[in-house]
Amino acid sequence: MSAFDDVPEWAPRNQPEPGGPESPYTFLGASHPAGPPPRRAAGGHEGEPFDAFSRPDRTPRPPGPAHAAARQPRGPWALGRGRPPRRVGGILLGPLAGAIGLVLLTGFGAYALASPGDGCSGGAALTLDVAAAPDVAPAVARSAGRFNDAGHRVDGRCARARVRAADPAAVATLLSGKGVAGVARRPDVWIPDSSLWTKLVGGSGRAPAAGAPGRPAGIASSPIVLAAPRGLATQLRNLGAPERPAWRDLLAAAGTASGAERDPAAGPGTGVIPPRLFRLQVPDPARSATGMGSLILAGAVLGGAPGGEASFTGVVRTIREGVAVSVDAAFTAFATSASPGQGEADRYPVAMAPEQAVFAYNARRPAEPAVAVYPEEGTVYLDYPVAVLAEDRAKAGAARMLETALADRATRDDLRRLGFRAPGGAAPASFSPRTGLDPRPPRALPETPAADVRRTMQSWAQLSLSIRMLSIIDVSGSMDEGVAPGVTRLQSTVRTAQGGLALLPDDSELGQWIFSTDLQGGRDWRELVSVGPLNQRLGSATRRQLVLSAFARIRVKEHGDTGLYDTVMAAFDYMKRTYKPEYVNSVLLWTDGENEDPRGPSLEETLDHMRREYDPERPVQVNMLGYGSDVDVNELRRIAQVTHGDAYVAETPGQIQAIFLRAVSRRVCEPDC
Structure with missing residues (x-):
């Protein structure tokens, strides 16, 4: 990790001390997990650090969105009204000057921290390794400097702290035992930006101790x-x-x-x-x-x-x-x-x-x-909790002393200058509509x-996976029944499928079949669009466009029956045969009735086949969407649950859309539903 990985573009930059990617460095700020942003000069030129004492030239404002109103904002939505902060001798004055000054002073604090002449050196000293979220690291470094100057001792040994900025996600990865993601050294004290990280790490059996009795767990909010x-x-x-x-x-x-x-x-x-x-x-x-x-x-x-x-x-x-x-x-x-x-x-x-x-x-x-x-x-x-990770008794005692120092008034003042609220929600004096911020604390949701x-x-890990889905729509004769003035079951189903298509990102894979009885060569189903990426071009159109075009052409087969069992087995076998592990592979079948094909397999034969073929290493989930009073929901559910899917039944057009989303959300618990 470069020493500049966590330096914001608005802060001056100094070279780090030698000693590796996690050496303490002078100026610290907001984290950039994907790497440092381009450095720009005040005038927008690349390669020069931002000068905190000169006002950057304003770039031409691009034309506003079509929704933009001509009138200037007023009231609680307003920002930027009143006179801008004055400049005296090239120095920017105003409510944000304190934040800039803190960043500059932090440099000297960090330098003193690393100096060998701080009166607390040598092999007998207790040195706490403190990993702090980059956005609070400047204030933590200043607090550590004051802590070092105070000459704390534990069991007769001098105690000091060295602060490094560390991406909380990288530290959490290390502490949970999942590997190394930019941080290779376990800290003695960890100050992430949120206790959500400590809760995730706690789930791995390596729970850090956040906060001490009688003290707030966080240093800022x-x-x-x-x-x-x-x-x-x-x-x-x-x-x-x-x-x-x-x-x-x-x-x-x-x-x-x-x-x-x-x-x-x-x-x-x-x-x-x-x-x-x-x-x-x-x-x-x-x-x-x-x-x-x-x-x-x-x-x-x-x-x-x-x-x-x-x-x-x-x-x-x-x-x-x-x-x-x-x-x-x-x-x-x-x-x-x-x-x-x-x-x-x-x-x-x-x-x-x-x-x-x-x-x-x-x-x-x-x-x-x-x-x-x-x-x-x-x-x-x-909430920026303080988690003590030191296992050594003396270091843990020194860490508790540091925790007390981090709760003092000077540190709170430093944090307010950086734009943080106190743990109880009290805002810095600079918060106002002019700075785009409301000093009134918003209500905190329950922990x-x-x-x-x-x-x-x-849920995020599974729901954020791309979908690979085969959609199958029933076109039997009963789908021509009206469900609303001028709207048939098929039309309502197709409209919902069109809305569902809009919910799928381009990297999803989708295919479209229809089914009834004897649709093609004695089979009960017919492929309209093959399964593949929605953004893939097939001739002059993308697959998404072809699916939309296929929806527009779907018609009911007059006097057609419902060849349900044959179709669901064929779809399941196809998706298993073409399985892709980087996707959630599923079948979504829309129908308004029960199986009516006497020449096809029975329900028990269908269930036996799917039980034999279901592979937890290559899971294909079948979800069934029933529409209308003729649906046998128990029958549909028995088929779906063999694959850890489920069946849903809608009685009205308004219900079918919500049911579609419920069916898609079933993949949260796959394959252990």
Whole structure:
């Protein structure tokens, strides 16, 4: 790992001390899991460090999105009103100057920390290795410097601390025994950005001890917010959106289901915020506490509602399509949004981000500042716990002393200058609508138990896998029955299948069959589009376009019966034969009746065949969607459950769409449902 991997572009950069990739270095800041961002000079030139004492030249503001309003923002959505901070002698003055000063002073603190003349050296000294999340590392390093100067002693030995910035995900990987991902040395004290990491590590049987009795577990806090460009904040205000909108409305507006008026995954909203207004970007939940917290938040808000499992599946799909390599990478899109020639120029980029990241981004004085949107239901806080990992008794005692030092007023002041709230939620004095932040603390959602954190991340790991699915639609004569004025069962089914197609990203694989009886060469099924990547070109069109075209051409077979058993066995065998381990392989069969083919296999023969052929090493899940009162749900469920799938029955067109999402979400527990 380069010594610059965790240095933000707004901070000056010094060369690290020799001694390897984890040596302490001077200036520390927000983490960039995918590597350091390009370094730019104040005028936007590559290769020069940012000068913290000069105001960067403003880049030309690109034309705003089509939704942007001409009027300037006012009230709670406003940002940037009033006179800008003054410059005296080239030095930027204002509420953010303290943060810049802290970053500069941190350099001297870290240098003193590494100096051999600090009065606490030699083999007898107790040296604590402290791994801190990069965004709090500057304040932790200053606190460690004061701790070292105080001359603490344990069992007659001098105690000191050395601080290094370390990606929490990399430390968690090391502590859980899953390997080495950039951090090879176990620290004595670990300060990740969230206790979500300590809960995940705890599930591996290597639980760190976070916090001491009588003391708060965290040294700072920062709520996860929706960071929006100022132009979008103006638009929301003009639309009449509440000061703190509902998560459901925000998720609905961030849906990615093209061709649909509202993303069915997000559920019903108030309708104030237009659908597809946002393009949501979230740091990878597998590598970021912000991304992980976003999933926890979605589960808490949507999980208890009717259809919550399906809604969570839809949110995972939305997050998966908008994964950003880091919070900073998500903010980069603010300046380039709505540029001509971009296919999604009418959609604002928004980012799930810690509130402190909004503060740090606006400290750079970008052309398009960010506004923190605080949803009404509350949010998940990053809490920066102190986990003592030292197994040596003397080191553990020194670590507890350091923990006390990290809770002192000087450290709290340093953290506030960096844009963090106190553990109880009290905001820095610089938080105001002018800086895009609300000093009132948002409501904190209840703490998530460790088992639920692990379950959520397991769900993410499986739901974020690409789908490889064979869809099969019943075209027997009964599918021509009306279910609503001017709408038949087949038409309603096809419409839902079209909406489901919009939910699938381009790297999904899909194929389409139809079935009845004697459709082709004595078989009860016929292939319309072969299974393959949706974005693959087949002649002059992509497979996605061919599937849509096939939907438009599907017609009921007059007097056709339901050849259910033959079809489901053939589909299962085909998907097993062509199995791909990097996908969730499944069959989704839509029908309105029970088997009516006397020349085909019996139910018991079908079940026996699928039991013999089911392979847990190459699992193919069959899910059945029944439509109407003629469906034998017990029969469908017996077939599906052989493959750890399930059967669902809808009575109305409105139910079939929700059932489709439920069927897709079954893969959360595959193959152990």
